[in-house]
Amino acid sequence: MEEGLTFKNSADETVLGNLINNIPIVNLPTLIRAAKVSPLIKDGRTIGPNDVTSSLTSSDNEKEKILAKEIKQKKTINNEPQSKSRINLSSKSDLLDINIISNSIAAKVTERTRKENIKKELEQRLNVITIENKKRQELIEKSEKVRSDWIQNKIESDKEIYKIAEEYIENEIRQDNKKLEKILNEKQRRLQKIALEAIVQRRKKFTSHYEKVCQSLKLEKNLVDCEEYNKNLKDLATDFEKLIQKIKSNNMGQPEILAAESLCSRIENLEAKLYNDISKRKQPTGTPDGVLLQKNCHNLESSQYSSHSPIQSTQRESSINTSDVPDSSEAPFLLISLETWNVYSGIITYFNDKVKALAPLENDPNMKKFLAACRRKINIPVAAICAVSPQHMQDKFDKLMSFILGSTKKQTATDVHVSEHPLAADYCIRYLAKKFIDVAGTEISSNSQAAFPFASIIIAIWNRIPDFGKMFIGQMYTESVFLVPFLFSRSNFLNDVHYKLAYGYYVTENASALEDFSAYNKRQAGIVRLFAAIMVSHGKRGDMIHPFPIENGWKWLSNLINIKPEMHDVIATIIVEFLQIAAFEMLSLYGKQFKKLLVLIQEKYLPKLNEIEDGKAASKGKLEQTLDLILKFNRIEKPQGVVPKDFW
Template sequence: MDDFEQFKISALKKVHHIQITASRNVGGKNSNESKSDEKVVEKKINTNFAPSYGIPVRYVLKERELQRQAEVKSAIQARLNKFNQFSSKCTENVGQEWVKKQQTFINGQLQCENKIINSLNQYDQLSSNKQEKLNQYYQNLEKQRKTQEEELKAKENKQKILRENVERAKAFYVEFCGLYPKVIIIIKSCGSYDELKKVMLEELKRTPVLREKFEEVIKKCRSFEITEVDIKKAADVLLELKSLKEKFEGAVNGINAKINEAKQAPPPPPVEVKKAEPVNVAAQPQQIVKDELDTNKSQLKITQFVGLKNLTMYTALMDFLEQHSLTFKDLLEDVTFKQFKFDCKKAINIPVNAISAINSSHIMDKYDRLHKLLSGQTVYISDQQINATKHPKGIPFCMDLLAKKFVLQGDLMISSNPESAFCYATIISSLWNDFPLLGNLILAYMFQACPYLVPYYIPQNVGESDEEFYQRRGYQYVNGQVEKQDKFLKRMTGIMRLYCALLITKPKRGQTQIPHNLQNGWRWLVSILKLEPQVDITATMLHVFLESAGFAMEQAYGAHFKKILRVIVQQFLPSCSKKCTGGAGTRLELLMTEYTKKGKFEKPNGYTPTATW
């Protein structure tokens, strides 16, 4: 306790010393004065705290501690009061501020609600206006739709009438094209053209005029401007041509009978007789060129492009194809049988696309599927039952599809894989024996796709576009451009290989007859050698024919065929080489050179001499 009291005294001294030093520094007192003052203070302190007073220091300190505590409490209370005042003031301010913010928020909400209400009112107004405009738009749209429907209906009716007129004109045209060559043939069969001119000069002049009139109708058909008047005109022309045919038949028969009687009678004195003038006919069966009535005009003869017998055959097949297409026309136009037509196509495409020379059972399976379909039996394709008799014209429709498909395989598949021609040919020959109608369709589509099988070099008509001309010659057009010559020749060789395979391939066992046999090959070979060679195509067709069927022709015709080959080497080949621009003539020369060395043609790959299934 004494030590603590001494500590306090020391502290008090130091405080007092600091105060005096500070005051002296301010007042300018020297150090000596400060030292004297320190002694006085020390004495005072010692006097104040001297025990001579009889009051213990602890009591003084206690009293002072109590005073200090009272001062601290009062200071704390004052501080606390300030805090309470500040807190109450803050609470009051916060309340007022909250009230202000709440009022501001309420006012903002009211304003926002008012804006929303105004926006909704504006939106309702705009929606109402839009709805009115929309209703008006829909009304106008409905009016336009009705107007368009009426216009479309009128247009459809007009198109329907136009199509009917075109079909009628087409039917007349087909009949005219079949009848006009017959008239020309009748005229050419007359033994004395001068005698015929004497008795039927006006009719002879009238004949080409009829063709010109019919050409005018056909031009209107192509431009879709044909009317009932034109149909009546075509019917009248056809009727007049039939009448002329009967007249020519009577006159020609009479003249020929007189000539025959004159031949049988004793020969008359020699008289100079003028040679009958030749009659020129058209370059193609469906559009006949004017007859050569004016000898000063240069006309093309039909024999420069096709033989007369071949022309008759070609025309008959095209007429047959046209008539067959009309038999199922209602099925093609019936949209309710869309799925049926799709199923029929699938029943044909799947087995035909799968044909290959894997083994005999594979070929037999594809034949059975196609035979059942054409016989009206149910076939199963991908677990689906298909029967062609679901529509009365289903079987003719399927035959037409199958014929097109086989010819297309020659175009696409056989042109790239020549060996496959024989597996297709054996199935075609077998089906041809079962369904002669199918065989005629296949032959017609072959001639249509490749007229060089007739053989027939179709010339260009007057006023005919290049595209129409090339398409009739077998070319294809893509984006308005005609296909390249090498691609065209490749497609034609595929069809030709299939045709040659049909001439020599045996059908299935139990069928001994080849429907389209080597006699047709002989006819083709002799016919093409009579015509003027054409650029590339003649040499190409002749090369494929000799390469594919030459060995069979030699076996069947022997010395006669060898004479034909000598004609090819000595006369035809030099002329053909002049018309070839690529390797077609060279390939034909190499083939004939190889034949000369070996003395025979080799059998083509894939050929079998007997039926294999």
């Protein structure tokens, strides 16, 4: 019988192969040994004292050890199932094949175990990561909730704080408005009181002169034309009564004071004229009063002064002599010439009527934003006016003209247009005139050269909008009566406050005092600089007419020195500033005639300025130096900064 295992068919062989592959490697030695001893065991025990295996030779034991050792050392793994049809366990080669199969089985088991262990470890790690992520997510959600709650609480808290702050600010604004209203009311009350006192004083003065004129007419009715004087008296009384009615309607301020003062001046002039006529009738050879150097009226309809200059009339030259300035004792009431008064009355009446017509627009609370926007449209180009280039001047002029005339369309929904209100164009013209005077009192008063670009723009606008010229002159006369010239006598006022208010001193913001002399003097100097600069400047290229030529400088200066001086230091400042800008042009135009006028100022008018020592002699000294430079050293410098003709 052949040793080994034989298979009846291939199916048995396959079953056995699968069976062997599924045997754990740890049981193979036992099976091998069992296979060896199986043929020898017929009956009996295999373990214990009577086991039949004890008859195995030592050589077999050695073989077993060698086989076991080879099994341990075998490393080749065969994953393919055995396809042999026969497995022989009796030989050494068969045992080696079994070892290979066993190693393959062991490797697979080990790999499977390793994979299972790795899978378990990965699952454990994944579980740990999942748990950690879940905890982290819960922590984030909790943190976000806490943060969201904090933000919400913060917003609510801030809302409360803002609400409290807004209430506090509104309360402060209300309190400030009440204080401001109280201050304004107090200021208005004081001004009303001052104005009332001034009006009362002027009424007494007017009544006194009125009674004197009436008494003189009764006594000297055979010497004068009483009908004419009675008519003038009636007109003056009617005008004063209208003024009183206007004051009773709580419309009382500086314009009313000026109107009352002008009425007093008119009746004083009427009284002086009456005394003069009476004197002539009684003394036919008597000497007439002083002669004015200029006697030509201003043409209000054309908004342009027209006067015959000395260079145009040889007869005018003979009228300039030292006897032309009336002595203060001869003409105590001559603070404005009748001709100048007529011009001034026409301009100031037109100006006041325009201002009064604008009151409904200015007092309308619904139009405050609109008016503020209009002012802003004017302020921006005016603030940028300078002669840096022709294009720059043209740009500022175009912006002002296009806005005032309404020739441009609205660029944005918030933009403004003068067509939005019937009075908007008049308001803008009035505001532009006032803005130029304000600039004169600030910027030009600190820099005389700045006057010329503004003067050039003013001339160009004046030529195209005549109403602007009237409003500009009216505004200038309101700010500086010296430029009329129109002076008030100190003796007609109760105190210095009333006297200074009549001359246009500003009241401080708290209505507690008037501006100091240096500020007032500087502001007046700036206004007269602009006044003179307009006369010597040119408008746009192609402008053929000058609306305010240098002839007005001659007229103004000759009228000024023919009335009794008041506010001596201010007048000295004004004459100096005027000469520094206009003297070069006037000398070129009038030549020797202008020098005669300066000699008249030096010899007759300057001593009158020095009669009163008011502690402010700086301007008087500067006037003396200016006259000396011109007359003794023949030095008149051309002013710096004049915009050349056809510059833009």
